[in-house]
Amino acid sequence: MDFLNALVALANFVLIPATAYGAQLALGALGVTLIYGILRFSNFAHGDTMAFGAMITILVTWAMQANGISAGPLPTALLALPVGIVATAALLLGTDRAIYAFYREQRAKPVVLVIVSMGVMFMMNGLVRFVIGPDDQNFFDGERFIISARTFRNMTGLDEGLVIKSTQGITIVTAIIVVAVLFWFLNRTRTGKSMRAYSDNEDLALLSGINPERVVAITWIIVAALATVAGVLYGLDKSFKPFTYFQLLLPIFASAIVGGLGNPLGAIVGGFVIAFSEVTVTYAWKKVLIYLAPEQWEPDGLVQLLSTDYKFAVSFVILVIVLLFRPTGIFAGRVG
């Protein structure tokens, strides 16, 4: 019984939240890794792109709520999501036309594009704060829990109640759908194949008649979709605050690099590696241990390895370890 209780506590505070967070990071890291694979630079504006997509979705959600449109038990934000994706795609394509295209024509060094993306990051950050302000925004509605603690306790008779928030369920389901569609697109469709060919060998792809501008445009559209979905899911699950999205840049890049920059599968694995380590190291293990350890061993403290404010340190340490021992990431990413 105690063992089951410990298991439920573990699922409650570590497994489920880490899976949801991992899915959010994986979606973000997929966007970073796609841009790296096709456009060949690290896009520092990605966190703020996520914030922009989430912001548009929130504004549309509010409009829908005001007009009485809702998705029943599901959050209204899911209905507003397509609008957010279209707006973000328009923004990214516009940025590409106005800013990045020039450097592509010049065949500028990747690091120049990274610096340019810093400027874009500033502008997007300013834009988001200008429109929606720097504060927390709440846009969640619908059913709160899939399983609440009380239902679970009544069902099973255990002391520890299992809680699955609906945002966690939605995050995981949406992430699985999005990733499945993305991999189907990349592996099965003509356009997806041309993207992978372009990523593997630009010159060869050009010789085979692949239109680079089309590949780039489609990449931006896919990245817009990924970023908006990731941003909205994160905002639903935690909360929307422009600055938090900027700070997500570090774990997202850590995920992409740990998995191997330029490798979509790696980005997903990397996202979960980072999320699970972050949650495990900053979780107060006392709740699980009190069920397992004999009474006299009961820990005094919270048995928390590091305070939650050090979660960046976790991403960082994993990043450094992977870079030291396997510089191309877990799955061989692109080097050079």
Add this chain to the structure above:
Amino acid sequence: MSRPIKNTLLFAAVLGLILSSGFYRSWNVSLGILNMGLISAIMAMGVNMQWGYAGLFNIGVMGFVALGGLAAVLVAMPPVPEAFAAGGWQAIGALILGALIIAAAVYLWKHMARGMARALAMVALLVIGFFVYRGVFDPAVAAIEAVNPAGTGYLGGLGLPVLIAWPVGGLLAAGAAWLVAKTALGLRSDYLAIATLGIAEIIIAVMKNEEWLSRGVKNVNGIPRPVPYEIDLQNDPGFVARMTDWGFDPVSASSIVVKLGYAALFLTVLLIVLWLAEKALNSPWGRMMRAIRDNEVAAEAMGKDVTARHLQIFVLGSAVCGLAGAMMITLDGLLTPGTYQPLRFTFLIWVMVIVGGSGNNFGAVLGGFLIWYLWVEVEPLGRLLMDLITAGMADDYWLKLHLLESVAHMRLLTMGLIMVLVLRFSPRGLIPER
């Protein structure tokens, strides 16, 4: 127009802008911009050493600046003997123990044969070491933080003159930079960037959480000053008499005199750093650095130790940032770890370097002054613009309220726009590298 004349004109124009704010706002504001401009110029020089001379992509400037600020507290604040007696030596001992455990792990890794045994031994050493370290460290911290938590609750500093904190800030930042460089240099440029971004966040997290060291979010105020206090000047009959003689109001004159005192100190540091940087850039060492930046493979083939040179310049540049960070906290008189934000302390410095002209020390200095002036002045200008746009709207119209409320966020947008425009139309900056 020849280059020296053009550059002189540029500097004159930017200084003119800063001084002009003295006429349309107040001399206090103008001198405030000048002082932070001087500090920003030094930070920009630090980043310029790393990026402009050597092509190293450091976006962890904030961390090194914050370490400099920590140095100001550790050097200049009066010590708290009770806290030291309660757990100071134990805490310091625990830190040394932690360092020894890491050193032992590194030693183990280098001296054991490859294989599973080595990996397991190292992991076991680190895990056991971590718990032993926490076992010694945690009680010490609790004891220190229990000593008068509202007033002190930390170890305090050494009680030395604050000017000593400036070079110490540089040393502290240099030490951290050495550790980062040892692990992350030699990696690809974007990996180094992410690594530095991470280390900066960690440094801030440490300063926010380790209350025994920096009082965390409780802040440290009343850091001693290198210049007299306004109130002492106002109570000094000699000063009051002299200012009244010259026809100034003693109260406002006192704050201007204090700001001028800071400006003189900062200008001295700026000129020393600039002189050293120029000497270094135009020496064989500086030429070697640029050669490495432009073609690492060729430089390596000529027998240059690229990694060692990168390490050197990374540490030097970070030290300059730390120095500026200590100066900034001295100017503010208080350390608030919660206010360190990457956009302000890392990316804004990058805008300064890019706009000023990377690779050129004078460019970095000019960029520091110009961008700081704009950072301060964009807000009132934006308010003016918004007032103009919304002039025709009703006073309670939501768009008008929203636009007026959001003026504060115009500066990020403007900075991004300036950076993108400069990169597009004048990628070498205002004063390009020679």
